[in-house]
Amino acid sequence: MTPTESPVRPRVYIETVGCQMNVLDSELVVAALKKDGYELTDDPATADVMLFNTCSVREHAEDKTYSALGRVAPLKKQDPALVIGVIGCMAQKDQEAIRGRAPYVDMVVGTGQLAKIPELVRAVRATGKPQYALSLGRTDGGRHEVEASFESYDPARDPEMRPNSSQAFVRIQIGCDKFCTYCVVPSTRGPEQSRHPDHIVSEARVLVDQGAKEVTLLGQTVNSYVFDHGDGRRTRLSDLLARLHDVDGLGRIKFVTNFPKDMTNDLLDAVRDLPKVCKYLHVPAQSGCDEMLKRMKRLYTVDEYWEMLHRARERVPGVAVSSDFIVGFCGETEDSFAKTMRMVEDARFKNSFIFKYSERPGTKAAERFPDDIPEEVKRRRNQDLLAVQNANSLTDHQQWIGREARVLVEGLSRQGQKAAGPVRQLLGRSLTDHIVVFDGNERLTGNFLTIDVNDASPFTLYGTVRTGETQGATGEYTAPRPKRVGLQVV
Numbered sequence: 001m002t003p004t005e006s007p008v009r010p011r012v013y014i015e016t017v018g019c020q021m022n023v024l025d026s027e028l029v030v031a032a033l034k035k036d037g038y039e040l041t042d043d044p045a046t047a048d049v050m051l052f053n054t055c056s057v058r059e060h061a062e063d064k065t066y067s068a069l070g071r072v073a074p075l076k077k078q079d080p081a082l083v084i085g086v087i088g089c090m091a092q093k094d095q096e097a098i099r100g101r102a103p104y105v106d107m108v109v110g111t112g113q114l115a116k117i118p119e120l121v122r123a124v125r126a127t128g129k130p131q132y133a134l135s136l137g138r139t140d141g142g143r144h145e146v147e148a149s150f151e152s153y154d155p156a157r158d159p160e161m162r163p164n165s166s167q168a169f170v171r172i173q174i175g176c177d178k179f180c181t182y183c184v185v186p187s188t189r190g191p192e193q194s195r196h197p198d199h200i201v202s203e204a205r206v207l208v209d210q211g212a213k214e215v216t217l218l219g220q221t222v223n224s225y226v227f228d229h230g231d232g233r234r235t236r237l238s239d240l241l242a243r244l245h246d247v248d249g250l251g252r253i254k255f256v257t258n259f260p261k262d263m264t265n266d267l268l269d270a271v272r273d274l275p276k277v278c279k280y281l282h283v284p285a286q287s288g289c290d291e292m293l294k295r296m297k298r299l300y301t302v303d304e305y306w307e308m309l310h311r312a313r314e315r316v317p318g319v320a321v322s323s324d325f326i327v328g329f330c331g332e333t334e335d336s337f338a339k340t341m342r343m344v345e346d347a348r349f350k351n352s353f354i355f356k357y358s359e360r361p362g363t364k365a366a367e368r369f370p371d372d373i374p375e376e377v378k379r380r381r382n383q384d385l386l387a388v389q390n391a392n393s394l395t396d397h398q399q400w401i402g403r404e405a406r407v408l409v410e411g412l413s414r415q416g417q418k419a420a421g422p423v424r425q426l427l428g429r430s431l432t433d434h435i436v437v438f439d440g441n442e443r444l445t446g447n448f449l450t451i452d453v454n455d456a457s458p459f460t461l462y463g464t465v466r467t468g469e470t471q472g473a474t475g476e477y478t479a480p481r482p483k484r485v486g487l488q489v490v
């Protein structure tokens with residue numbers, strides 16, 4: 001790039017793979033770089049700093065990052081001043097491999113070290129030398145030392161970094177201590193640590209001041225959240241929800257992801273009794289076969305999962321429950337898989353995310369059990385399970401026809417984005433996390449509306465805006481927002 005072409009402010013491009021925790025991390029990293037004078041670009045060709053926020057949960061996610069790194073190699077060749085950084089889970093786990101496969105990478109920064117990014121970028125630009133910042137491995141020190149090396153990264157929030165200023169993520173917990181045998185998260189995100197409730201509540205207040213109507217609380221096992229005040233007092237997730245419920249201006253609170261064994265009655269009662277809390281629980285079952293659950297070290301049996309599910313539905317009438325499943329885990333026989341099929345048939349989940357097992361080097365499953373289910377069998381089981389789930393999702397969705405759903409409008413639907421004119425298809429989510437589409441003006445984004453549902457598919461409810469609410473007659477109308485550069489999530 002010649003000096004005359006150089007933008008006034010340096011530009012950062014960031015590509016994010018993976019979960020909501022990564023989306024939040026990217027938002028915070030960009031906000032920190034903005035403070036250092038950067039602006040966000042969605043065009044990699046114009047970037048001065050290019051960041052890849054990575055995921056290691058499945059091999060496919062890692063492949064995406066390596067191919068993206070391959071794609072940008074020529075840009076680095078053209079412009080050696082371009083700073084390329086790999087950050088997040090893969091960076092923490094595979095520093096050596098990244099250096100081997102993409103030696104032109106200037107920065108490798110683990111999940112617990114993201115706060116250092118502005119300083120590391122400055123160091124790369126000043127010295128031209130690569131910079132590395134990683135947390136300790138789980139066995140590289142005492143618990144306290146390892147915990148300290150995974151910093152909870154939650155600096156001041158910048159509303160401009162969110163695609164939709166009415167919705168925001170709030171981290172309440174980092175890390176995971178469950179050690180499911182297939183999973184890399186306990187090593188990539190370190191020991192489980194809960195954030196101080198006062199910090200969470202003040203962050204929610206800031207977010208509301210910035211226009212947030214809904215917050216989604218994030219944790220790998222969010223319902224294990226407990227903050228020990230050190231004086232005999234403990235704040236559980238149910239207590240935290242009650243405190244957040246008192247935040248004026250906040251309309252909705254969600255939390256993901258739950259661990260089945262930690263679904264306590266105090267939490268379910270809080271979900272039932274606090275009107276702002278979504279009547280929605282994402283509680284991954286992973287398998288419907290006890291032998292598989294044991295091998296996965298999930299710490300519950302199929303019966304115990306059912307007990308939790310019945311209890312949740314009994315205590316929280318109308319609650320929507322969704323799940324995750326892994327098919328083709330080591331040793332999963334046709335009989336084991338049939339048990340999972342039966343569970344999905346009977347459990348009436350709102351929806352399920354289904355994954356083919358992907359062996360992750362370094363996990364207990366990779367050490368102990370051969371990855372013995374052929375790819376085509378995994379694929380078939382994935383399709384079969386999805387077909388059963390989709391049929392159930394359709395039944396679940398059809399029950400909504402003729403009923404009303406109170407939605408927070410998230411913006412244009414995919415169809416709406418392609419259309420023209422002032423009235424286009426919008427997308428919102430109900431209190432039970434159902435996706436609802438309806439026609440309206442884009443300016444309704446960020447408002448709560450009542451939708452009369454008149455049709456359903458396995459993934460979507462269709463409806464019309466209740467008369468009188470179209471132009472903000474409810475008094476919740478928000479002014480149109482300027483167009484923003486969104487974070488690229490791939």
Ligand code: 5AD
Pocket residue numbers: 057058182183184284286324325326355356357358359360
């Ligand atoms: N292979 C396939 N799916 C996995 N998950 C976690 N680890 C693996 C793996 N090695 C799935 C689980 C989890 C979701 C986030 O990803 O279902 O709930």
Ligand code: SF4
Pocket residue numbers: 176177178179180183184185186220221259
């Ligand atoms: Fe991974 Fe299990 Fe922790 Fe979830 S609970 S992040 S699947 S180890």
